[in-house]
Amino acid sequence: MAIRYDQIAERLRAYRLGKGLSTDEIALRLGLSRAAIYRMEKGELIKIETLERVSELLGVSLASLLDAGVEYHSNAVSFLERMRQIELTSERVLAHYEPISFMLASDAYDEHLRQMLLETMPTTASKVEFKRQVDEVLRILVERKAQVRQRQPNIASVIGLLEIERFLRLGLVGRLDLPASAQKQRRQAAAAEVERIARVMEQEPVGIQIGLVEGALPSQTFQIFRRAAGALVSVSPYRLGELPNITTGVATVTAAPEAVALHEAMFSQLWEQAVRGSAGAVILRKLIKRTAP
Secondary structure, eight states: OOOOHHHHHHHHHHHHHHHTOOHHHHHHHHTOOHHHHHHHHTTOOOOHHHHHHHHHHHTOOHHHHHTSSEEEESSHHHHHHHHHHHHTTEEEEEEEOSSOOGGGSOTHHHHHHHHHHHHTOOTTSOHHHHHHHHHHHHHHHHHHHHHHHHHOOEEEEEEEHHHHHHHHHHOSOSSSOOOHHHHHHHHHHHHHHHHHHHHHHHHOOTTEEEEEEOSOOOSSEEEEEEETTOOEEEEEOOBOSSSOBSSSOOEEEEOOHHHHHHHHHHHHHHHHHOEEHHHHHHHHHHHHHHTOO
8 A cells, every 4th residue: 555645744733733732843852854844744755764753752653643553632633633634535424423513513602612611621730731722622623614614525414312402401511510690691502503403404505414313322423534535434532512521532533444334334323213304403493492591
């Protein structure tokens, strides 16, 4: 199999961003020129010895950089950057989001998510470093949203009704000890986002399909990317809804045929039992009414 230096370059950038390192810092630590690092991230020829040194610095295996198996991302920034890169060449995306997709959320949700993420900051965390991570996550997500709107890939998404109900009952919160007035406002904001999903289901815009599933869904979200270069599947522990999580867990990305086939079979099973279109919109609006603060 030919080595795809352009794809190595994409993974290098994702892992570098995850570590919060600039190209200048990488060059300084490895004793290389800035031009050499720029060439690496442009997908030019890379010596294996240099790759080994970079992988050690970034704390990832050489196999992950070379895509020899599975990519592991213990950092939401690097994982979300990889999702942005992969979406650039994807014609169709099959996904399970929990509870909603940021890509399909309103623009107002951007600031809601920032507030929720800041509320999750551990007392032991560095305030400066945590805010940097939040800013980087939001930057990538906003870029991804604009990218999806421009490219308009075909997206089919399954959402669990139990997850939506929890989303509505808790509201857009990062912790559970907010004042009652704030909780009410956050639940109203959550209801606005679910109403947006209902409108999308009702109008069925070109390229976007949403299905509602009763019962429990997988505890981790997944996305299947269908591309001319071959399908990929990602599995993520990171949450971008109520009580979000961008700090704990390990996400994976793989092109292994077995992993792709198993996730496609699971998605097909969920899609077959899902309620779609106007019927789904009716269910969501009844749920909004039943859980109204």
